[in-house]
Amino acid sequence: MLNEKFDRYSFILDQTAKKVKQFAQSSFAEKGFDITVDQWTVLKALYETDQLSQKELAKRCGKDQPTLTRIVDILLKKNLAERITDETDRRSLYLHLTEEGKLKVASLTPIVTEIRMKAWENLADEDFEAFTRILNTIYNNLNIE
Amino acid sequence: MLNEKFDRYSFILDQTAKKVKQFAQSSFAEKGFDITVDQWTVLKALYETDQLSQKELAKRCGKDQPTLTRIVDILLKKNLAERITDETDRRSLYLHLTEEGKLKVASLTPIVTEIRMKAWENLADEDFEAFTRILNTIYNNLNIE
DNA sequence: TAAATATATTTGTTGTACTAAATATTTGTA
């Protein structure tokens, strides 16, 4: 049956995503970063745009709100970010990085890029185009709301 | 900087893998399958090759042993699989599906294939080739042991 | 203005991932 060969793509996709995360995480540990990959995603988003609400931050990080709440809780404990109540809408909490948080992102960014690049050895620019196009297509095919 | 554009691939990869899993999971729920996607992965592997040790099963499913142990615990509770001590090596446990487990896999398989195929709308066979080649390359680039 | 509805966040629960450590058993070697 023609469709059979498509049946295992989800396995390859899942394993590769897991490996990418795992590689980054063990590199972080090895270099003594003392944050998880998911915490890094949140820190980076806040560094790029400070003063985001949790809702907006969750969206940019591709995480749901309960998950983000818990990650932010940890960042607060580590003194990397702060929660500030929005006085115009007291339901909202705005987040921004502490000085320590900003320094951390600034100093780690180049090293993270280096870690991330390792995945692309033996691959060409056209592969990158195909990669993003195919994954975005799959995402959109399944993103029915 | 040339490398900048490669910096966000991990996000796309992660989001897409998550979406594929989430789509399958919500389809499972909608159709009343009463198992998780990860439980399905294990059931399918056991269906294809019965009588696997937990170690071998974990490897085939791309899961670590503690995670597999817990998934198997759940499958036992659901009467879908059984653990049998290997009398030639009493450290090992062999697993196999119950009749109920086999029936479940047999009846769900075509529906799962259908669910999985939805991701490939608007994509060509060449895309599938590129997809597997690129993801496998990335996996191998990072798979340093 | 009071009640209904909507929005932002948090809490609770279940399941999975990873690490380290514990347990039981087997194998290799002195």
Add this chain to the structure above:
DNA sequence: TACAAATATTTAGTACAACAAATATATTTA
């Protein structure tokens, strides 16, 4: 044979993902 090393599995602890329900506050509407 006895002891050390290796192997298979489980347990414990922390982190993250998804969902549902709870809480607090805003907005809409009757």
